[in-house]
Every structure is written in structure tokens, then in C-alpha cells.
Amino acid sequence: MLTTPLNCPPVDTMLHGLPVKPLEAAVQAAHIGVWHWDVQAGTLSYSALARSILALPDTGPVTMDMVRALTHPEDLPVTRDIARRALNPDVRGSEVYSYRINRPDNGEMRWIQAHGLAQFGVVDGVETALTYSGSIQDVTERRLLREALADQKERLRLAIEAGSLAVWDLDIATDTISPSPELNRLFGFPQDATPTADDLRRLYAPGEKERLQAVSAAQIAAGSTKVQSEVRFVLRDGQERTFLLRADIQPEQPPFKRAIGVLIDVTDRVRQEQRVTTIAMEMRHRLKNAFAVIAAIASRSWPTHDRDEGLKWFRGRLQAISSATDLMFQPDTEVLLVGDLADRIVAPYRHHDHDPIVLEGSDVAVPSALATPVAMALHELATNAVKYGALSVPEGRVTIQWEATPDKGIKIVWQEAGGPAVDTPVRSGFGSTLLGSALFPAPHQIDHVFNGDGVRCTIVLRPS
Structure with missing residues (x-):
């Protein structure tokens, strides 16, 4: 040169x-x-x-x-x-x-x-x-620096496209929204359209605008400037879609001047979750009906000589199993102590004349979102113990202990003793899968050990 x-x-x-x-x-x-x-x-x-x-x-x-x-x-x-x-x-x-x-x-x-x-x-x-x-x-x-910024911009573009994210920017003072091609696509507007904030608000499903305002106000009142909620919209073609809204409000203190966020179409996921919930509720209903049928058959079939006492005990066991089944299908809003949850799950296997189960622990509440997984895990462990482990023989014992961990999590230990020797399964079945990532994905942890002293299962619930 x-x-x-x-x-x-x-x-x-x-x-x-x-x-x-x-x-x-x-x-x-x-x-x-x-x-x-x-x-x-x-x-x-x-x-x-x-x-x-x-x-x-x-x-x-x-x-x-x-x-x-x-x-x-x-x-x-x-x-x-x-x-x-x-x-x-x-x-x-x-x-x-x-x-x-x-x-x-x-x-x-x-x-x-x-x-x-x-x-x-x-x-x-x-x-x-x-x-x-x-x-x-x-x-x-x-x-x-320019190349790094260009690379960062390209990565962001790819991430937005891969995640089907619709980015938006709202000037709160003027109530002016800066749309994006992805946002227009999500709502069915032409790619180069410039819809107003009111144009988008008119697409809220009935009651969603007020609900979102209440959710946002609650999250801001709790000291957060990040708002997140699933919101239903009825688009211009009449379809109802569910979007996950995430927003960051700036500045951190009122008067707020700007909100930046994304919308993600989660309609398919929400519908799948609704289908799973419907199936679960149907299963719960059918199981309860099955318990009622079994109780009715027992009432007509129980031997006359020990009918009253034996039938009373049998119905009690059925009722306990029904109660445990209810617990496994409970809504996430119910709050339970670990002790109450464990007591209800193992109730079918206890009797005042012979109680093979010991519960030990302080008053520790299970996070509502984890109550059902913990109930299902204890139910699976109890079922396996009845089939193969400590609860399959009169002299067998099960101890359930729990405690809060220093990081505000919960540790639950299921320990069997006095039962037949149990070997580590050669292959993993549905129960093993259930007692793993299916119920307790990371950061939670589960350790299932088979040894001569009996099955030992440790569940560690991490704070979210």
C-alpha cells in the first residue's frame, strides 16, 4: 500500500x-x-x-x-x-x-x-x-469492537428467530409501542405495519387485560421490575392464542418511562398441558370410581363371621389409598407440610396394631409446585416396598426423615430395614424413571441405593 x-x-x-x-x-x-x-x-x-x-x-x-x-x-x-x-x-x-x-x-x-x-x-x-x-x-x-457488536447482533437475531421471540418496546409516557416484524407476524399484522399499543390491547381475550394489570401491579409492588405472565389473545382471524409475556420496566422506580420485552407463542404447550391435566383428572375420577366399586363388592362378599371388623378395616385401607390418590392429583396451590404429606401417602400401610412406618422431621412446608412430585415419589417407594421390600414382611420397617437444608431446600430420606435382601435392578423400569428426572429434574437431586440394609432413597429439593 x-x-x-x-x-x-x-x-x-x-x-x-x-x-x-x-x-x-x-x-x-x-x-x-x-x-x-x-x-x-x-x-x-x-x-x-x-x-x-x-x-x-x-x-x-x-x-x-x-x-x-x-x-x-x-x-x-x-x-x-x-x-x-x-x-x-x-x-x-x-x-x-x-x-x-x-x-x-x-x-x-x-x-x-x-x-x-x-x-x-x-x-x-x-x-x-x-x-x-x-x-x-x-x-x-x-x-x-464493531465486529464483536455485529457478531452479537447476529447471535441475537438467530436467537430471536430460533426462539420465535417477538420483541417490543413501549414508551410508557407517550403510550407508543415500537413493534418488530416478529411482533407483527405473531399478531397477524403485515410485516411492515406499525400497530399502536391500543391496536394490540384490543386483541386481549375477555378479562385478560384486567388480569395482566393485576399481575403486573402485584409483581411491581413486591419490588420487581420484571413482569412475567401468560396472556390469552383473540387474534384478528378469530383464533385464540396464548403468549408468554416477559417485560423489563425501566427505570426501577416510578415514574416508569419504558418497558422492553418479548412475547413467545406458547399456545401448543398450554394446550398440551391442559390435555395432560384433563387426562389426569379423568384418571383420578376413574380410580375413585374403582375404589367405590371395590368397596361395594367387598360389602356383599365379605365372610359373615368377621364381616363388621374386617370390612371396616378393609374400607379404611381403601379410603386411605383414595386419599393418597387425591393428593397426587392435587392443584399446585395447596400448601402441605412434609410430615402431613408423608402421613397421608403411607396411611394405607399403617394399622394401630402394627405400624411399620416411622416419620421423623420438623414442620417444613413443601413448595406447592413440588407437592405432587414428592407425593408420587413416596407412593412409588411405598408400592415397591409392599411388593419387594420392607413392607412385604411383618418384621420390615420404613423410616421417613426430612429436614430443611442450609440453602433453604428440603432433604427427604426413605430408609427400609428388616425386609428381604434387595438387589439393584438389572434394567430401569417405569418406577426407576419416575424416581429420577421425570419427577425431579435438575437442580433437584435423587439418590436411590439398593443394599443389604434395605432400600435407601434420598430426595433433595433445591429452592427455585
């Missing part, structure tokens, strides 16, 4: 009482090196700063070969073409351009931004370039 320092005539003046050269001071302050090429004489000159930027020797002549040698090979044709156009009197190119150098002192690759301007005159009756002068500046950090 052709780069050379500019030898400008000095212009002395006064600044704060001191003589300075204004042009030289300006380029030094901006960390800009200047160069000058006397085209007719074929000589190059560089300022001290230009030499430093290009890692050229501090003193001595600078040749064209030296400059070309440090220019990155892939950029050399570009810089040559720029120089040719700048020196062509019919073109007189003067664009700002960037290229790479490999510093001769350490081999480091740096980005240089350059600008040159040729001066022309008549030589032997032909208009010819006399000089070519300009500036260079090391813009490596600026270039890397």
Missing part, C-alpha cells in the same frame, strides 16, 4: 501563551500519522507517529518495498488499486479505506484506516500527479 507522512508547512501561532503548530498538534491529539509521497522524485516520508503505527524504523529512509512488505498480502491489490485511482487525473480518487498490516517488529496483525489526496500539475504538457499525501490511524480496537 502507498502510505507516507505529510510534510506540511509549519504555521506558528500562540495557544495559552505557548508557540505551537496547530495542524501537528491536532493530528497528534487524534493519534493520526501523516505521510507524503513525492511522486516525481519517488521519495516517501512519514511522521514519527506514522512510523510508530506501522512499526517502521524511527529514522532513515522509507522505501515503497518496505511499505508493501508490511501490508497484508490479501489487501495489497486493494491498496494498489486505490493508489492508481488516486493518481489518475481522470479519476482523482480520495476515499477513506481500511487495510491490514503485519507489524514487522512482532508480526501482530493490525487494522489501519487511511485517507490520501493527490496534487496534480502539468509536466511536459501532461497533467500528472505530483504528490500523494494523507493520513493513517490504527483502528484495530474499533474494528474488533
Whole structure:
């Protein structure tokens, strides 16, 4: 590349009482090196700063070969073409351009931004370039930052597309929303449409606007500036869709000026969850009906000689199993202590004449969202114990212990003793899968051990 320092005539003046050269001071302050090429004489000159930027020797002549040698090979044709156009009197190119150098002192690759301007005159009756002068500046950090920002922007774009995220920005003071193509697509507007905030609010399903306002007010009152809720909309084509709304309100204290957020279409997931809930409730209903049928059959079939006492005990066991089944299908809003939950689950296997189960622990509440998984886990452990473990023989015992952990979680230990020897299963069945990631995904933890002392299962519930 052709780069050379500019030898400008000095212009002395006064600044704060001191003589300075204004042009030289300006380029030094901006960390800009200047160069000058006397085209007719074929000589190059560089300022001290230009030499430093290009890692050229501090003193001595600078040749064209030296400059070309440090220019990155892939950029050399570009810089040559720029120089040719700048020196062509019919073109007189003067664009700002960037290229790479490999510093001769350490081999480091740096980005240089350059600008040159040729001066022309008549030589032997032909208009010819006399000089070519300009500036260079090391813009490596600026270039890397720009590339990093471009990379970050591209990653964000890919993440938005992959997650089908619709980004929005609401100016609360003016109630003006800045939509995005994804937001327009989500609501069925043309891609280049600019719907107003009211246009979107009119698509709320009945009652959703008021519910969302109440949810937002509650979350803000609790000290959070992040709002999250599932919201139902009835789109312009009549379809009802459910979107997950996440918003960050700025600033952190009223009066709020801006809200930035995303909407995610979760309709399919919500519908699947509703189907699963419906199936679970249907199963619960059918199980309870089955218990009622079994009780009715027992009432008619129980031997006469021990009918009253035996039937009473049998019905009690059925009722306990029914109660445990109810617990496994409970809504997440019910709050239970670990002891109460365990007592209700193992009730079918206890009797006042023979109680093989010991419950030990303090008053620790199970998070509502984890009550059903814990109930199902204890029910599975009890069922296995009746089939194969400690509860399958009269002398068997089960101890259930629980305690709060230092990180505000809960540790529950199921320990069997006195039962038949139990070997580790050769293959995992439904029960093993259930007593694992199905009920307790990370960060929760479950450890199921089979040894000579009896089955030991440790459940550690982590705080959310």
C-alpha cells in the first residue's frame, strides 16, 4: 500500500501563551500519522507517529518495498488499486479505506484506516500527479469492537428467530409501542405495519387485560421490575392464542418511562398441558370410581363371621389409598407440610396394631409446585416396598426423615430395614424413571441405593 507522512508547512501561532503548530498538534491529539509521497522524485516520508503505527524504523529512509512488505498480502491489490485511482487525473480518487498490516517488529496483525489526496500539475504538457499525501490511524480496537457488536447482533437475531421471540418496546409516557416484524407476524399484522399499543390491547381475550394489570401491579409492588405472565389473545382471524409475556420496566422506580420485552407463542404447550391435566383428572375420577366399586363388592362378599371388623378395616385401607390418590392429583396451590404429606401417602400401610412406618422431621412446608412430585415419589417407594421390600414382611420397617437444608431446600430420606435382601435392578423400569428426572429434574437431586440394609432413597429439593 502507498502510505507516507505529510510534510506540511509549519504555521506558528500562540495557544495559552505557548508557540505551537496547530495542524501537528491536532493530528497528534487524534493519534493520526501523516505521510507524503513525492511522486516525481519517488521519495516517501512519514511522521514519527506514522512510523510508530506501522512499526517502521524511527529514522532513515522509507522505501515503497518496505511499505508493501508490511501490508497484508490479501489487501495489497486493494491498496494498489486505490493508489492508481488516486493518481489518475481522470479519476482523482480520495476515499477513506481500511487495510491490514503485519507489524514487522512482532508480526501482530493490525487494522489501519487511511485517507490520501493527490496534487496534480502539468509536466511536459501532461497533467500528472505530483504528490500523494494523507493520513493513517490504527483502528484495530474499533474494528474488533464493531465486529464483536455485529457478531452479537447476529447471535441475537438467530436467537430471536430460533426462539420465535417477538420483541417490543413501549414508551410508557407517550403510550407508543415500537413493534418488530416478529411482533407483527405473531399478531397477524403485515410485516411492515406499525400497530399502536391500543391496536394490540384490543386483541386481549375477555378479562385478560384486567388480569395482566393485576399481575403486573402485584409483581411491581413486591419490588420487581420484571413482569412475567401468560396472556390469552383473540387474534384478528378469530383464533385464540396464548403468549408468554416477559417485560423489563425501566427505570426501577416510578415514574416508569419504558418497558422492553418479548412475547413467545406458547399456545401448543398450554394446550398440551391442559390435555395432560384433563387426562389426569379423568384418571383420578376413574380410580375413585374403582375404589367405590371395590368397596361395594367387598360389602356383599365379605365372610359373615368377621364381616363388621374386617370390612371396616378393609374400607379404611381403601379410603386411605383414595386419599393418597387425591393428593397426587392435587392443584399446585395447596400448601402441605412434609410430615402431613408423608402421613397421608403411607396411611394405607399403617394399622394401630402394627405400624411399620416411622416419620421423623420438623414442620417444613413443601413448595406447592413440588407437592405432587414428592407425593408420587413416596407412593412409588411405598408400592415397591409392599411388593419387594420392607413392607412385604411383618418384621420390615420404613423410616421417613426430612429436614430443611442450609440453602433453604428440603432433604427427604426413605430408609427400609428388616425386609428381604434387595438387589439393584438389572434394567430401569417405569418406577426407576419416575424416581429420577421425570419427577425431579435438575437442580433437584435423587439418590436411590439398593443394599443389604434395605432400600435407601434420598430426595433433595433445591429452592427455585
